[in-house]
Amino acid sequence: MAVNIIPAPSCFKADVWAYFGFKKKKDSDFMDKTLAVCKLCHTSVKNSGNTTNLRAHLKRHHPDKVMLAEELHRDPKQTRLDSDGMFSHKLPTTSPRSQKITETIVYFICQDLRPYTVVENAGFRLMVNAMEPRYQIPTREHLTKVCVPRLYAQTKAHVKASIDSAERVAxxxxxxxxxxxEAYVTITAHFINEEWELVNYVLQTTDMPESHTRQNLAEHLRKALTEWGITEKDPVIVTDNASNMSIAAAEAAFSLHVKCYAHTLNLAAQRALKVTAVARLLGRVRRIVSFFRRSTTGSHILKEKQMLLRLPQHKLMTGAHDMLERFLEQQPAICAALLSNVTTAEDVVSALKPMKEATQYMSKEKIPSPSVIAPLQDKLLNGLKPIEGESSVMKDMKAAIATLYASSAMDPRFKSLPFLTDNKRQEVYNGLVAEAARLSIQPLEHDPRHTQEDEAKEQMTRYREADLLEVKEDPLVWWKEHQYEYPLLSHLAKRYLCIPGTSVSSVFSTAGDIITAQRSALLPEHVDQILFLNKNLRRMWLTWSAE
Structure with missing residues (x-):
């Protein structure tokens, strides 16, 4: 028997009403809204003013119709047709795919240093929509308040866990x-992990509007040590040669303070370049360079021999060397008439050459360790050794630079310490043996009369007798292969070779690029998060991708 079902009124907007209607009241033309009638099976379902009972009926008796009902009655703004003509709704923001795309956008912004407003750009939105039409692009506010802080917290947890496994942190x-x-201070961490890889992390970037006094810096360092759990890692700190940094490091109770070798070289070069005769010489050369830069004709003639004039502070010494060296190449043509003392220029170039080579070597390594400092210093001192009959300018430019012999001894490339006297060399080895024995926590399983110091001496003897590693080879790879052969010494190697030999880092050049015209209003908190993720997220991302 056919059942006459009246469609639900148009004011009933819920999706389930596509499958339900009403019967007429007995002896009346009005609908009986107390019972809804299923159009599929003609079953009457109690209507209580909501759609709970109706949905339950569909899920129990017609589950294949539930999804279609939801699609047909979805908000048109949230529904579109895909290439196959099927309905495709927007992805929920909590779906795995949506979350993965959002994380990728955050990675893109932090890794490529893009402004948060990129998500509002028409081109970016068009690109994302073409790749995944169902994805809902987050707003700039959602990125800054939710997405970036969330990824920052996840990455910070990974960094902390990685640092916890380190033997020593620099x-x-x-x-x-x-x-x-605006003034900022950035702190980075360096250590050697269990796989003998040198790991580098940016820990934090903090604005310091107050004066960079020793007290403020010391407090800043103490807070960082506590926050990252580094206090018990026998931490070492590497800074420039500023007196406030030196005192702050001492007040923060670091076990060792290493002064940046590159900065030391630069200070030595600057001091040398201030010698009266040298300053007068450079002034003359700069005026000549300035003339050729202003003169179109002169510039054309010397186009292939252009000289450096304005240089960043950290390149002052190398730039001065190169400028004078190129000037001397042109000497037959222009120096005779314009320069009164060519011999002085030759002396300055000769004096600066060893310092330039040392600077270039320190810059060549990704994170140079202090093990290279002592060999470089020996080369410098030999290169700057007084020569009979040299000019007074050369004698005024001699300078001494600090050394770290223990680090060189633990580097299989420089372990022979050829730049030291026999007595001094043996003193370094004896100190390392004593330190290795003191730090050892593994009991000896054989003869109890054979002490840890005896074991350390035997390992040192075998280590010194082993072939030297070539300078171009990686000392960490060597130690990974020989760590079980020299177990006591390998701990020392990790302690010394994790220390950077210079505070010059690409971190600080990147930091300057974060606050641009498009990001001039960034809060210090956001600067910290972006720089942290920019330098650390790649390692974490590779780990997460592997999982």
Whole structure:
């Protein structure tokens, strides 16, 4: 028997009403809304003013119709047709795919240093929509308040866990100024992990509007040690040669303070370049260079021999060397008439050459360890050794630079310490043996009369007798292969070779690029998060991708 079902009124907007209607009241033309009638099976379902009972009926008796009902009655703004003509709704923001795309966008912004407003750009939105039409692009506010902080917290947890496994952690601390003249201090961490890989992390970037006094810096360092759980890692700090940094490191109770070798070289070069005769010489050369830069004809003639004039502070010594060296190449043509003392220029170039080579070597390694400092110093001192009959300028430019012999001894490339006297060399080895025995926590299983110091001496003897590693080879790879052969010494190697030999880092050049015209209003908290993720997220991302 056919059942006459009246469609639900148009004011009933719920999707389930596509499958339900009403019967007429007995002896009346009005609908009986107390019972809804299923159009599929003609079953009457109690209507209580909501659609709970109706949905339950569909899920129990017609589950294949539930999804279609939802699609047909979805908000048109949230529904579109895909290439096959099928309905495709927007992805929920909590779906795995949506979350993965959002994380990728955050990675893109932090890794490529893009402004948060990129998600509002028409081109970016068009690209994302073409790749995944169902994805809902987050707003700029959602990125800054939710997405970036969430990824920052996840990455920070991974960094902390990685640091917890380190035997010793070395920190680098340096200040920088943004393009909006705001002062920041960035701290980075360096250690050797269980796989003998040198791991580097940016820990934090903090604005310091107050004066960079020793007390403020010391408090800043103490907070960082506590927050990252590094206090018990026998931390070492590497800074420039500023007196406030030196005192702050001492007040923060670091076990060792290493002064940046590159900065030491630069200070030595600057001091040398201030010698009266040298300053007068450079002034003359700069005036000549300035003439050729202003003269179109002169510039054309010397196009292939252009000289450096304005250089960043950290390249002052190398630039001065190169400028004078190129000037001397042109000497037959122009120096005779314009320069009164060519011999002085030759002396300065000769004096600066060893310092230039040392600077280039330190810059060549990704994170140079202090093990290279002692060999470089020996080369410098030999290169700057007084020569009979040399000019007074050369004698005025001699300078001494600090050394770290223990680090060189633990580097299989420089372990022979050829630049030291026999007595001094043996003193370094004896100190390392005593330190290895003191740090050892593994009991000896054989003869109890054979002490840890005896074991350390035997390992040192075998280590010294082993062939030297070539300078171009990686000392960490060597130690990974020989760590079980020299177990006591391998701990020392990790302690010394994790220390950067210079505080010069690409971190600080990147930091200056964060606050741009498009990001001039970034809060210090956001600067910290972006720089942290920019430098650390790649390692974490590779780990997560592997999982």
């Amino acid at each position: 920190l680098m601390c340096d200040g920088w100024t943004s393009r909006t003249t």
